[in-house]
Amino acid sequence: MERNEFIKSLGLGVAMVCTGACFSACGKKSDSPEPSKPNGGGVPTGTTASVDLNTQLLTVGASVVVNGILFIRTAAGNTTTSFAATQAACPHQGGALSFIQASNYIQCGLHNSRYTTTGSILAQPNDGGTTSALKVYPLTVSANMLTATA
Ligand code: FES
Structure with missing residues (x-):
């Protein structure tokens, strides 16, 4: 694997981890069963x-x-x-x-x-x-x- 290809694949992996963490946090907030008023x-x-x-x-x-x-x-x-x-x-x-x-x-x-x-x-x-x-x-x-x- 070329150095440039390795860096690109690393960047894509980091982006996927960040996106997953964001979706996870959003899901927890909207799923709260507690009354919000x-x-x-x-x-x-x-x-x-x-x-x-x-x-x-x-x-x-x-x-x-x-x-x-x-x-x-x-x-x-x-x-x-x-x-x-x-x-x-x-x-x-x-x-x-x-x-x-x-x-x-x-x-x-x-x-x-x-x-x-x-x-x-x-x-x-x-x-x-x-x-x-x-x-x-x-x-x-x-x-x-x-x-x-x-
Ligand atoms: S049941 Fe959800 S706002 Fe009334």
């Missing part, structure tokens, strides 16, 4: 959000997101027991949560984790990661205004 995707303590029950959440199964909180009407009537309020961002990696009325669960649009309206986990993310239970916020009703406070 600050506060687990919940809103900061003290945050409030309100819904006018004269115009929103009129039917059982209706839902709306206000100020980072997902409101769901779970039953008829305008008492606090007729509603649920959870964080609207998924604890896993912050995907948008939606209430799926036909199945009566909350689902993440990013990796399809699922939760009950009381925040319990029904299904883990489909990317191999893990999620945590949803934060559920206490409710009050006054003058037909539904308010959740974190």
Whole structure:
């Protein structure tokens, strides 16, 4: 083997090792199963959000997101027991949560984790990661205004 050929083959080997190390490091970072949202995707303590029950959440199964909180009407009537309020961002990696009325669960649009309206986990993310239970916020009703406070 000529000296020039030897140096070229050495350079190619070093480049392959560096590329492999880079891909390995990148893979480890993106495969992290840990929740990556600050506060687990919940809103900061003290945050409030309100819904006018004269115009929103009129039917059982209706839902709306206000100020980072997902409101769901779970039953008829305008008492606090007729509603649920959870964080609207998924604890896993912050995907948008939606209430799926036909199945009566909350689902993440990013990796399809699922939760009950009381925040319990029904299904883990489909990317191999893990999620945590949803934060559920206490409710009050006054003058037909539904308010959740974190
Ligand atoms: S962000 Fe919701 S399951 Fe991954």
